[in-house]
Amino acid sequence: MSRLVLVGLLSALLGGPALAQGTPSPAAPPQAAPSQSPPSQGTPPNATALLFETNQLANAPPGQAISYRYTRFSGIESAPFGPPVEDRIREEVAPGARAETRNLKVEMFSGERRMPTATYEDVPGNPVLVRFLEHHLEDLAKVLKGNPRYIKNGIRRALRESASVAPAEVEVGGKTEPGWRVVARPFVDDPVRDRLRGFDSLTYTFVVSPTVPGQIVSIDVRATNPEGGLLLQETLTYEPNAG
Numbered sequence: 001m002s003r004l005v006l007v008g009l010l011s012a013l014l015g016g017p018a019l020a021q022g023t024p025s026p027a028a029p030p031q032a033a034p035s036q037s038p039p040s041q042g043t044p045p046n047a048t049a050l051l052f053e054t055n056q057l058a059n060a061p062p063g064q065a066i067s068y069r070y071t072r073f074s075g076i077e078s079a080p081f082g083p084p085v086e087d088r089i090r091e092e093v094a095p096g097a098r099a100e101t102r103n104l105k106v107e108m109f110s111g112e113r114r115m116p117t118a119t120y121e122d123v124p125g126n127p128v129l130v131r132f133l134e135h136h137l138e139d140l141a142k143v144l145k146g147n148p149r150y151i152k153n154g155i156r157r158a159l160r161e162s163a164s165v166a167p168a169e170v171e172v173g174g175k176t177e178p179g180w181r182v183v184a185r186p187f188v189d190d191p192v193r194d195r196l197r198g199f200d201s202l203t204y205t206f207v208v209s210p211t212v213p214g215q216i217v218s219i220d221v222r223a224t225n226p227e228g229g230l231l232l233q234e235t236l237t238y239e240p241n242a243g
Contacts, residue, residue, distance in 0.1 A: 039179060047163035047182045051206055056126040056215040057102040062095040066214045067242035068128060070109070075230040080143045087113060089236070090129055091214070096122040106131060118150035126214040129206075132236050136221060140232075144199060151186075155204070170209045170217050173240040179209030198225045199232070212238060 060066060068089045073083040087109045094103040101122045108115040108131060120127050133155075141148035163184035170179035185206045187193055193200035201224050207217040217238050223231040 004023070044165040044167070044180065047159045047165050047184065047206075049179055050165065050208060051159070051182060053127060054208075054215065055100050055124040056208075057093070057096075057104075057124055058100040059215070060093045060102055060126075060213040062093050062102065062159065064093055064213070065093040065242075066093060066126075066128075067239045068216075069237045069239050069242075070132075070235070071237075072232070072234045073230065074232045076232075081139060081232060085113070088239075088242070089131065090242075091126075093213075098122070100124055108135075113201060126216050128214065128216055128236065129219070132219055136234055142198070144197060146195075154186035154190065155184070158184040158204075168207055169211070171205060172212055172217065172238065173210070175212040177209050179207055179211075181206070182206040199223050200229070201225070212240075214238070 070085070070087045070089055072081065074083040089109070090107045092107075093106040094105075096102045101124050103122065104120040104127060106118045106120070106127060108118070118127070118131070132173075137148055137151060137155075143149060159182075163182055165180055165182050168179045168181040170177045182205070185202065187196055187200040187202055187203070190200055191194065202221075202223050205218075205220040205222075207219075208215045211218050216236070219234075219236040221232065221234040222234075225231055
């Protein structure tokens with residue numbers, strides 16, 4: 001399946017228009033989504049709204065860069081995911097048309113893994129989350145030899161209906177900041193989980209904080225077999241001093 005089709009599938013998950021790689025994005029909607037306030041004693045926000053409908057870039061200073069460490073490891077024999085990976089994703093931030101939006105240039109990976117640079121114009125949301133999930137979904141569908149639409153629908157349903165959202169203390173740059181932790185297990189009760197070759201255990205953990213530029217602190221995707229062996233761990237971690 002082509003990358004462009006997979007981008008379209010992820011856009012359906014996120015509830016917004018697809019953003020083609022290496023091309024300007026469509027103009028952002030007239031009204032940007034409000035940012036989520038720090039955790040409190042009140043009702044936690046909805047997982048989908050927190051991750052995909054929040055103005056995440058208003059606190060990202062133009063002229064600076066946001067950097068993330070990416071890792072992937074699988075203990076499956078024959079290494080269908082390939083060898084362990086440690087790389088970087090970097091976002092160059094420029095002013096958008098409005099105070100709460102930004103223009104971004106996203107550089108994903110290096111060397112032979114390097115992907116085409118993607119540009120996003122006048123956006124309030126952080127595209128690193130979309131890029132991570134797009135890459136994850138593509139690799140997972142190849143390994144499982146399954147329909148990426150089925151996997152996408154499971155993730156979307158879990159985030160909308162069953163994900164847990166709880167306050168979290170976030171350690172960033174030696175400081176403790178307030179944040180939220182979102183945990184989703186899309187396939188734990190899936191009716192065809194016996195066909196998922198152990199990946200019914202997939203757990204998606206997202207940590208966000210309104211005090212961090214771009215708000216995405218970390219993403220952890222993990223699947224283990226009944227004996228505790230690591231089928232897959234894929235992570236994204238904000239690096240405050242990488243620049």
